Amino acid sequence: MSTTRTSVHGQWSSRLAFILAATGSAVGLGNIWKFPYITGENGGGAFVLVYLVCIGLIGIPIMMAEVLIGRRGRQSPINTMMTLAKEEKLSKVWALLGWSGVLAGVLILSYYSVIAGWAMSYIFRAGSGAFVGVTAEGVSSIFSALISDPERLLAWHTLFMVMTLIVVARGVRSGLELAVRYLIPLLFVLLFLLVGYAYTTGHFGEALEFLFKPDFSKLSAESVLIAMGHAFFTLSLGMGAIMVYGSYLPANVSIARTSIIIAVLDTLVALLAGMAIFPIVFANGLEPGSGPGLIFETLPIAFGHMSFGTLFGVLFFLLLSFAAWTSAISLIEPAVAWLVENRNMTRVQSTIWCGVVVWLVGLGSVFSFNLWSEFRPLGMFPVFADKNFFDVLDFITSNVMLPLGGLLIAVFAAWRLSRSTSFDELKMGDGLAYPLWRFLVRYITPIAVLIVFLDALGILPDF
Numbered sequence: 001m002s003t004t005r006t007s008v009h010g011q012w013s014s015r016l017a018f019i020l021a022a023t024g025s026a027v028g029l030g031n032i033w034k035f036p037y038i039t040g041e042n043g044g045g046a047f048v049l050v051y052l053v054c055i056g057l058i059g060i061p062i063m064m065a066e067v068l069i070g071r072r073g074r075q076s077p078i079n080t081m082m083t084l085a086k087e088e089k090l091s092k093v094w095a096l097l098g099w100s101g102v103l104a105g106v107l108i109l110s111y112y113s114v115i116a117g118w119a120m121s122y123i124f125r126a127g128s129g130a131f132v133g134v135t136a137e138g139v140s141s142i143f144s145a146l147i148s149d150p151e152r153l154l155a156w157h158t159l160f161m162v163m164t165l166i167v168v169a170r171g172v173r174s175g176l177e178l179a180v181r182y183l184i185p186l187l188f189v190l191l192f193l194l195v196g197y198a199y200t201t202g203h204f205g206e207a208l209e210f211l212f213k214p215d216f217s218k219l220s221a222e223s224v225l226i227a228m229g230h231a232f233f234t235l236s237l238g239m240g241a242i243m244v245y246g247s248y249l250p251a252n253v254s255i256a257r258t259s260i261i262i263a264v265l266d267t268l269v270a271l272l273a274g275m276a277i278f279p280i281v282f283a284n285g286l287e288p289g290s291g292p293g294l295i296f297e298t299l300p301i302a303f304g305h306m307s308f309g310t311l312f313g314v315l316f317f318l319l320l321s322f323a324a325w326t327s328a329i330s331l332i333e334p335a336v337a338w339l340v341e342n343r344n345m346t347r348v349q350s351t352i353w354c355g356v357v358v359w360l361v362g363l364g365s366v367f368s369f370n371l372w373s374e375f376r377p378l379g380m381f382p383v384f385a386d387k388n389f390f391d392v393l394d395f396i397t398s399n400v401m402l403p404l405g406g407l408l409i410a411v412f413a414a415w416r417l418s419r420s421t422s423f424d425e426l427k428m429g430d431g432l433a434y435p436l437w438r439f440l441v442r443y444i445t446p447i448a449v450l451i452v453f454l455d456a457l458g459i460l461p462d463f
């Protein structure tokens with residue numbers, strides 16, 4: 001029996017609108033900024049392989065679980081968890097899962113917005129011709145001038161937050177659906193063009209080898225955790241963003257098929273970004289493991305030397321900003337939806353409240369690159385010994401909160417929801433697909449997440 005609940009926040013106009021919105025959420029800084037730099041820091045091929053396995057075995061099944069829970073509950077993740085727990089006669093403690101998602105969304109957006117600000121400022125850098133004929137040292141100094149200036153970072157962070165809040169305040173449907181319809185295809189075209197340019201550098205083979213030839217000696221337990229955390233991050237899983245988007249999904253849409261499409265598109269963007277960036281890194285003798293500045297210090301070199309580079313540069317950073325924008329919206333949506341439902345506030349008021357909190361937390365990340373660059377907030381713990389505020393937030397959200405959230409979502413969907421509820425909602429028919437999904441979320445996903453955790457904490461013996 002399916003429920004006939006509807007969401008007070010509205011519904012996507014079609015299956016395509018949901019795919020675009022969820023792809024808009026998934027494809028973002030995680031794919032183009034983060035994936036290349038963490039791949040660089042973690043040695044390449046073996047890391048990429050673990051990441052791909054995590055997408056397939058953990059990411060897709062959890063995405064399906066999140067969408068199914070969201071569509072079943074049709075409310076913000078907190079209230080959805082509360083309602084479903086009540087219906088299935090489970091403990092109210094499950095609502096905590098919604099709360100941790102809201103918190104993770106606020107924390108992630110606080111630093112995400114700062115990095116999106118870098119992308120926005122590069123639109124103007126590129127447009128002013130600053131990259132024409134530039135050398136590797138030249139770009140490096142442009143980048144450090146930007147991040148060492150707290151006022152500029154603050155201004156961009158503020159602007160990005162305001163842009164995000166405007167869309168969220170207007171509601172999920174108006175504007176957003178239309179924007180992603182054009183932006184996502186355009187992003188693909190541009191990425192292909194960049195890969196084409198990267199091919200001409202003569203270092204394409206080296207880059208492919210770096211990305212796809214696994215050397216397991218370079219893989220540490222921490223790298224495996226980072227790869228898994230990134231699978232959650234890049235698919236927007238473990239914190240309720242996809243759950244809340246699922247709550248606006250029309251009842252007849254196939255959850256499995258749409259989840260696979262979203263995951264494939266997201267992975268494609270990440271791999272294309274890697275194939276565009278690493279040839280340029282190697283061609284210019286740059287360091288693949290140089291950290292968060294990687295794309296900001298490599299791509300401008302390509303733009304500075306190709307024909308129409310100024311135009312492509314502007315377009316690229318514009319699209320990166322848009323990609324970040326469509327993700328940012330989904331990071332704050334769970335919190336805003338909850339305030340609307342529970343605090344009797346209008347959508348505009350809720351959005352402003354959430355925005356202020358996120359903006360304030362974001363100051364910590366703004367200062368992490370300049371005034372507080374030496375500050376180690378959790379320096380007493382070995383894992384955090386050389387991490388500044390921004391690094392700590394990034395590590396705790398991506399590598400702890402999202403995988404733990406995902407683990408609990410899997411446990412809830414596969415062990416606590418009745419079989420008839422998930423069977424009903426997933427509508428996969430009587431073939432093998434449903435049992436396979438259930439097997440993955442019951443056993444493979446939770447066990448894999450746990451093993452990776454314990455291993456990274458050093459609790460498991462060395463194999």
Ligand code: PHE
Pocket residue numbers: 025026027028029030031108232233234235236237239241327328330331
């Ligand atoms: N998936 C987004 C990215 O890859 C980030 C994100 C994480 C968005 C979690 C929503 C929720 O950039």
